[in-house]
Amino acid sequence: MAVLFYWPLINVFALALGPDIAGMVNNEASVWPVLWFTVWQAFVSTVICLILGIPGAYVLYRKSFRGAALLKTIITVPFMLPSLVVAIAVTEVAALIGGLNPVVAIILANVFANYAVVVRNIGSQWQTLSKSTDEESEISGAGRFSTALRVSLPQLKSSIRSSSAIILLYCASSYGIVLSLGGGQINTLETAISISVLERLDFAHGALLALLQITFCLVAFAISRWGGTNPLSFTPTSSGSKSLDKRDLPAAVFSFAVIAVLIVLPIVLVLSKAFISSSGTFTLENFALLDTRGSRDLLNITFLEAGLNSLRNLLVATVVSTLLGVLVAYLLAEHSRKRRRAKTDFLGITLDAAFLLPIGVSSVAIGVGYLITLTGDLAFLRTSWLLVPLVQSVFAIPLVVRIVYPSLLAVETITREQAMTDGANGLQLFWNVDYALLRPVMSTAIAFSALVSLGEFGVASLLTFGDQATIPVLMYQLISRPGAQNYAMALAVAAILTLITALVVFLVSEEGTKKLRSR
């Protein structure tokens, strides 16, 4: 972790804070407008997510009804989709309604992808709030809406804060979305970083932008951690929720409409367009094109070859991130068991933060860190294929830790103590007790780190050259070049990735797990 993450990061800081900084900061045109747009679009997207998502959190988590679990799963799909697939989905929506302003398109993509964060995160907390306060408030004559506004929302402060911070963070690091929907005209810090570095070869300027990007994300990240809630929890604890009734109708209708238009429509458009020919009949033509290199042989390799690259990267990234992630989670859990009584545990907090940080740092900034770091004798590593999966695993480790750590903590101390009394050593303890109890969580962790690697675009676009391109890199080449054949191919891949993502999300969701078990 120190080598793969912090070393490039420190190099970025060192270069950005070099002697040229004063001149570059003064050169307003090159820094402030991008910073402003990055922050602005992130805030607007976050506010819209909150407005649309809070009723959804209420309906899906505070209330219960048939199909609620399925809806929870459906809204999670966009969150896990590769950013370029999100961009294609929004492009399809734009085509349907006759064009969208690029800024609006970017914000729509952000909301589409992050709606689930609000619903799941705030919903999980809402579920645990005492129902008697609501009832009292209603007895005193307040409606559901004013109860939610005056009684519930103030109690939900911590999850509102943490989910807002997480969305800010994701919206400020949505490189693929801005790159493909902004069309080179609209830049956030990340796209500006890649232009500075890849085209202008101005590393110092790129590093300065990366520093701003990292700082913004760290602030958002710190805020999200502050409340102590787990912003990336995928398995909320459910308790008895009241069923929907007539007085919830406005909230329910609103939320179902939002989910239908915001979440389901774009996904359906991508899937249907991929399978329907221009004459309106069902076809697999678009998928047959995947064996070609696009119109005018634009691509250097076919999607099948890129698929193999992606698969290879995925395997390396998943193995590395799962091993390291579980190890870190295990150490953290051990540590916290020993320190349970201590009030302030600086080491624990530091360890926790050190391994979670990559979630909050833009992959483009880290990619730049690698390009700066790998010079001189190490320059040949820039073209080594292994670099990409290793960096991707750094981004997946925090996810693994977040998923595994709470379950490890939940392993009953008494079970472990019994095992120890029976003479189990450390390894046996881990394998027979911890691992056995972890197995279901592990599949979630593996599935999500695989998805991270599969959809990762920032690092791959900066660090893959020639025949090492991955699926998202090829997709970007296709959608950034006109031509019906190119777009048809990109759509077909988007459809495949959507199906894979949906399948994975469904399988690891509560409902999927239940179905599997009952078989």
Next chain:
Amino acid sequence: MKRIFALITVALSLGLTACTNNEPAGVTLVAHDSFVMSDDLIAEFEASAGFKLTIVRAGDVGEMTGKLVLTKDAPIADVAYGIDNTSASVVEGNNVIASNSELVPIDFADICFNVDINYFKSKNLVIPDHWKDLIKPEYKNLTVIENPNTSSTGLGFLVSTFAAFPDDTATSNWWSSLKANGVKVAATWEDAYYTDFSGSAGKGKYPIVLSYSSSPADEVDEQGNAKTVALRKDCFRQIEYAAVLRNAKQAKAAQALVEFMQEQIFQSALPGSMYVYPFDENVYLPESWALRAPFAISTIGGDLAIAKNRTAWLTEYNRVFDVAP
């Protein structure tokens, strides 16, 4: 720490690639996305040189140049084609080319505006005489150009605007007027020409596009009449080069490829495959080109210190257009 990192990575990559390194001798060419070489020509080169040719496309010229510099110590190819006179300085300043090689001119193209003749006829509008006229009110919302930050076509035109006016203030003012006159900025030439331009395949909304003097050669209707025409005054002449890269694995074959590109057989295929003029003046141009795709009447900007001013010009453009890369 550098050493540990290197060791880990080397060990892993050796272990994983050890069994796949038995490929036949081949030479790799890196080129921009618009590069086209027919299968016949590839076969011709492979037969005469005895090397298999692999072509890697690396984005637009700017993107390709960046990749060449970033990978110069372990290059992704042996030969680069498509470095042009707006990007040559970057390549030369970064020690990318083999010490016994140089940038060899292969072809050139004149960056000129094209107009959709049918649109102008149907609206009874006079075709502008010079690109400076595009700020006139009658051409409001009709023009699409390429972003000079992301497109070499856009960059070449940006250079010519700094050559066409008495001073830089006048140039900036012209750009402000162009923006005010509703110019659309596309990211790449392909976006502008194939998607936004009304006179080509995409049938877009804009009847004036920043393209090349040679583009009209391909835009002919069923009766054989020209559908588009180029504004050929004060264009920018973009010269494209090929060079052997430093640290090329197949230096000899690389040299042979650069020489092949200068031969008659490759040069005479250039108009048909890439819509550019062969650099060799003795090479015959297709007949239709004399009619529809003649050179620019005048070119400007080629004598400016492009390397020195590139960043300043782009910054000025970005100030006017309020984009900040």
